[in-house]
Amino acid sequence: MILAALLTSVGINLGLCFIFLTLYSILRKQPGNIAVYAPLLISEGKHQEGHHFNLESLLPTAGWVRRAWEPSEDEFLSTAGLDAFVFMRIFVFSLKVFTFGSIVGIFFLLPINYMGTQLRDNSDFQKKSLDAFSISNVNNGSNRLWIHFCAAYVFTGGVCILLYHEYAYISSKRIACFYSSKPEPHQFTILVRGIPVPLGSTCNDAVERFFLEYHPSTYLSHSVVRRSSKLQILTTDAERLYKRLTKLKHKDNTTSRHRRDGCFGLFGHKVDTLDHYEKTLGDIADNVRIEQSSMSLGGKEVPAAFVSFKSRFGAAIALNIQEGVNPTDWITEQAPEPHDVYWPFFSVTFIKRWISKLVAFVACNALTILFLIPVALVQGLTHLDQLETMFPSLRGILRLAVVSQVITGYLPIQILQVFLSFVPPIMIMLSSLQGHISWSQIQKSACSKVLWFTIWNIFFANVLSGSALYRLNYFLEPKEFPRVLAEAVPVQASFFIAYVVTFGWTNIASELFQLIPLAYNYINRTFIGDGDDDFEAPSIPYHSEIPRILFFGLLGVTYVILAPLILPFLLVYFCLGYIIYRNQLLNVYVPKYQTGGEFWPTVHNYTIFSLILMHIIVIGIFGLKKLPLASGLTLPLPIVTLLFNEYCQKRFFPIFRAYPAECLIKKDREDQNDPAMSEFYDKLTNAYNDPALMPIKYPGGFSSGRSPLLQRPEV
Structure with a gap:
């Protein structure tokens, strides 16, 4: 890619970002868009209705930036929770790393790369290839490569120091949040599986008998899990209908109750929605009672x-501790928060779960292989000579400067982004099949899947789809691994710079604009008439956002020595991401669960992976550049990095796996004199009852004239 194509891509994406930011600053002030741009404030009852229309509301302003920046660290933590705080620390950590990397790369390495003559690029500045700014342009055997060698050591040391301090800081925050937290049910509860039930007895009796015998002084209560998948569907439908019914009952305008029963209320027969909902709700109630009676x-x-x-x-x-003689019986694991439990997991047998795990593994690998098709398509668009060969009739159009710059600098990333948008939902679906007991575990599992998918399909597949693919037999030999990567990775530097600009900048700005929720809200208010019907504030999709941020971090770490020109574009991305996601977490996203910052070990591990990958490529680069001594002296670098990682795993990771006894006993002693604990124990007894078996607590004061739909069956 030439510099002009990159500048074209930068111009297009800067324009899109400006449009998104401008539209957001206008649309957020419109009263009809409150449910899109401030759902968190609505759910907390903090948002005041906006005033009537005025011209000032059509003027773009940047006041939201100041309001997002103002809250202190403690205020943000109390509002968004520790998981959101850790999420924002990824941006803070990345800004520190790549600010340091930019000082090393832009001021020292980039001039050396540009002054090299290895590529002999004599074209004018705008038509100059971006490879001229990479290490590929440094002459073979040049002593200037020793500056790159020193930079590898300096940058690695800086990243490790920052990683250590960040791990220590977040660990201290995790302990501090635990000390300041009120008693929570999941802190006092475990999940026990593989319960051996004697013949003629029940699971309920077996659990009570076992824990009264072996944990008599600490055992409080238990709640046996039942298969209730059908009942869960019925109760969900009942709750949704009752919300609509309550809203209709409190409306004064009776004409709005009549609508057509077809798609979006545009087709079908006209019906009185109040009567229709009451009849449907009555039918569901009867089915619920039948199912609950069957379960009891x-x-x-x-x-x-x-x-x-x-x-x-x-x-x-x-x-x-191991509870029974047989380690496959009485298997224990930490219970999630009650509202975080994924109840459908309990409705399948062990064999079905095992088959589901196998299916998820096969499907994930199949998706990885199939994704090579759009990757090959994208790589074809970055090489105009290949397109001219395939489509000779378009040769004249393709040689136009503007067309070639758009095709090579902008279009490939947009195509890749469309295909990549389908990956996170698919990974969530596959993770939900694997037997995880909570939504947080499903999201953490999907996060790892999406991240590895992105690394292998966006990084390695793009890198190896070029000149290195024909040397696949060498790539499979471990000793050839650094050399193949050293040949292929610098060549793709221009593609990944365009990837950061196109996929990074525009995507982060569109996150603020919320195009899909905005369109859905408009359709809802226009055709259905109830923009806030079934309103539920969204939660941040960590499984898609964290992998994206970490992948940009991998690109920065990988190319800091090879092509430091990527670093300024990454800094723009992380600056935008910091302020935009801070705004979203304070106004849009509601924390649906809290893991206590358990996503940070994933961030640490993949940062270490990025460093090791950079070391392997640098070792190969020095070999290709006829500087074997530098290549040999770089070998201790990945070893020292792995030793550092091992120390961090021993020092910090146990804190994220479980709270230490010191913390648990201190909190228990604090609670001994708390008079509210007796009330907490009463609530704890029923905290983990299946919601499908509990009475529905409807909002508002509406009385349907029926007995409660759901009654807890006697155990």
Whole structure:
């Protein structure tokens, strides 16, 4: 790619970012868009209705930037939670790393790369290839390469120091949040699976008998899990209908109650929605009662139970010791928050879960292979000579300067982005099949899947789809791995710079604009008439956002020595991301669960992976550049990095796996004199009852004239 094509891509994406930011600053002030741009404030009851239309609301302003910047660290933490705080620390950490990297790369390495003559690019500046700014342009055997060697050591040392301090800081925040937290059900509860049920007994009796015998001083209560998948669907439908029914009952305008029963209320017969909803709700209520009666009589127990204890330390003891002689019985794991439990997991048998895991593994690998098709398409667009060969009739058009610059600098990334947008939802679906017991575990599993998918398909597939692909047999030999990467990675520097500009900048600006929720809100208000019907504030999709940020981090770490020109574009991305996501987490996204910052070890591990990858490529580069001594002296660098990672795993990771006994006992002692604990224990007894078996608590004061739909069956 030539410099002019990159500048074209930068211009297009800067224009799109400006449009998104301008439209956001206008649309956020319109009263009808409150549910799109401030759902968190609505859910907390903090948002005041906007005033009537005035011309000032059509003027773009940047006041939202100041409001997003103002809250202190503690205020942000109390509003968004520790997981969101850790998410924002990824941006802070990345800004520190690449500010340091830019000082090394832009001021020292970039001039050396540009002054090289290896590529002999004599074209004018605008038509100059971006490879002229990479290490490929440095002459073979040049002593200037020793500056790159020193930069590799300096940058690695800087990143490791920043990683250590960040890990220590977030660990301290995790402990501080635990000390300041109120008693939570998941702190006192474990999940027990593989419960051996004696013949003629029930799972409920087996659990009570076992824990009264072996944990008599700490055992409090338990809740046996039942298969209730059908009942869950019915109760979800009942709750949704009751919300609509409540809203209709409180409306004064009776004409709005009549609508057509077809798509978006545009087709079908006209019906009175109040009567229609009441009849449908009555039918669902009858089905619920029948299903609950069947469950109370037939049992449908799952050999799993949530067991609660009188203290956090008692729960930790039961969690971390083998309960039975047979290690496959009485298997324990930490319980998630009650609202975080993924109940459909309990509705399948062990064999079905095992088959589902196998299917998910095969499907994930198949998706990875199939994604090579759009990657090959994208790589074809970056090489105009290949397009001219395939489509000779378009040769005249393709040789136009503007067309060639748009095709090579902008269009390939947009095509790749369209295909890539389908990956996170698919990975969530595959992770939900793997038997995880909570939504947070599903998102963490999907996060790793999306990240590895992105690394292998966006980085390695693009790198190896060029000149190195024909040397696949060498690539499979471990000793050839650095050389093949050293040949292929610098060549793709221009593609990844365009990737950061096109996929990074525009995507982060569109996150602020919220195009899809905005369109859905408009259709809802225009055709259905109830923009806030079934309103539910969204939660941030960590499984798609964290992999994207970490992948840009991998690009920066990988190319800081090879092509430091990418670093300024990355800094723009992380600056935009910091302020935009800070705004979103304060106004849009509602924390649906809290893992206590458990996403940070993933960030640490993939940063270490990025460093090791950079070391391998640098070793190969020095070999190709006829500087074998520098290549040999770089070998200790990945070894020292792995030793540093091992130390961090021993020093910090146990804090994220479980809270230490010191913390648990201190919190238990604080609670001993708290009079509210007796009330908490009463709530803890029923905290992990399946929501499908509990009475629905409808909002508002509407009375349907019926008895409660759901009654808890007697155990």
